[in-house]
Amino acid sequence: MQTNLADFIRNTPDGDEADAILRKCVHCGFCTATCPTYQLLGDELDGPRGRIYLMKQMVEGAPVTKSTLTHLDRCLTCRSCETTCPSGVQYGRLVEVGRKHAEQMVQRPLRQRLMRRLLAGLLPRRALFTPAMRLGQQVRPLLPKRLRDKVPVRQRSLAWPTAKHARKMLMLQGCVQPSMMPNINIATARVLDALGIETIVASQSGCCGAIRLHMGYADDALDDVRANIDAWWPYIEQGVEAIVMNASGCGATVKEYAHLLRDDPAYAEKARRVVELTRDLSELLPAFEEQLVAATRKRGIKTVAWHPPCTLQHGQQLRGGVEKLLTALGLDVRLPADSHLCCGSAGTYSIMQPRLSYTLRNQKVDRLQALEPQLIVSANIGCITHLQSGTAIPVTHWIELVEHMLATN
Known part of the structure; x- marks a missing residue:
């Protein structure tokens, strides 16, 4: 695919990345066969190939409309199209660039802006989200069905293992998981304990950055990324074997840290080391x-x-x-x-x-x-x-x- 970037994005990191990705696309359409939204809606613009065309127009300087934003919003970022693509188009990275700039070019309706800001402000912050979830769990039977779906029944927490082991691994605590389903983290620590591995949770670590990144709040997301690296770095220097991920969404994002901070001289090398150490449970156990x-x-x-x-x-x-x-x-x-x-x-x-x-x-x-x-x-x-x-x-x-x-x- 030939491209001609507009001045606003030419010779920028986002522009260089978008250009390289777009040039790999050959319009074959294999991606549409595995795109959930295309399967449901049958609209070319609600499939990867159509969204790629919309993003190409955007970076070439064409007007960005509410329709463009709507089609990008409907993308699940499931990246099934990447698995299908014979040309290796990194659609997930392209759509992050597209969303970031579309957010800057189109003003959403007030209700959408308020909802998105609420989610981006509440979900990544455990100090706010945990009491909100506890309240929701207490009144869960009274909640409307759609809201009740988001509030799981409160778990009775297992005991965190207390044994000390020579082998140590870090684990991302996460933002919503500790209050929604705390036993996922505890079960991870208990299984690793049974294998002679001590699990360490850095208290200052938090959201992996995915929530705000996927909503187009790139700068806020990078703040989350840097905060995690800062929280983990003392343990990395002490020689932990791995950074364990038990939420695959977090793992997919943490493995992008080196790419996200590639132009940050203070964090690029640290981010690369974090990626080297990161392991999903399914590749570790x-x-x-x-x-x-x-x-x-x-x-x-x-x-x-x-x-x-x-x-x-x-x-x-x-x-x-x-x-x-x-x-x-x-x-x-x-x-x-x-x-x-x-x-x-x-x-x-x-x-x-x-x-x-x-x-x-x-x-x-x-x-x-x-x-x-x-x-x-x-x-x-x-x-x-x-x-x-x-x-x-x-x-x-x-x-x-x-x-x-x-x-x-």
Whole structure:
């Protein structure tokens, strides 16, 4: 694809990146076959190829309209198109550039601006989000259905392991996960403890940056990124083995830190080191398969349906690790026929685009339920809460299942 960048973006980091990505696209259209929104709406501009065309027009100086913003908003950023693309178009990075500049060029309606600012201000801040979630959980039966879907029943927290080990790994605490489903982090620490690894949580770490990044608030997102690097760096200097991710959406973003801060002389090298150390649980734990088999036992759950989050299979290009490990632990792991497609959660998408989000959720739930599992497992807090709102079958993080199977319980 030939490009002719406009003056406002020519010879800038965003312009150079957009130009390089756009030039890889050959208009083949393979991406439309795996785009959830194109499958639902049948509109070329609601598929990757059409959105790429809109972003090409934008960076070449064409007027940006509310329609452009609408089509970019409808993108889930699931990155299924990247997995499908034979030319290696990095659509996820391009759409972040597109959203960032579209936000600057088009004024949204007041209601949208207020909602987006509320979400960008509340969700990444644990000090604000946690009391709000606790209040929501207390009055949950009284909430409207759509709001109740976002407020999981409060978990009874497991005990954090207290043993000290020579082997140490950092874990991202996250922003919404500790208050919505605290046992995901605790289960991770307990499983690692059973393997002789101590889990460290840096108290000053927080949101990975994904929430604000995907909403077009790039500068705010980079503040989140730098804050995490600052919180982790003393432990990295002390020699931690890895930075463990148990939320695939966070992992996909943290693995982009070196790219996001590539032009920041104070953080570029530190960000590169963070990326080198970052490991999703699904790429970390298979190396301990024999130990986990010896440390676990069957506890009534035999059949599970596995929903691989988009941020795991497309964002991080990690597939097969969870299924293989759970199978080795004696479980019958089943995948739906559309396992490559998004469930519709996509961070704040289920709030901002509820009609599309819930249609995708219902399709996914139907296929998961057809597998007749006792339990549905996934690897991202957003997917878990979104799917649970549409089914009576319990939905949980796969590490919670592994922790439940530990023989010491």
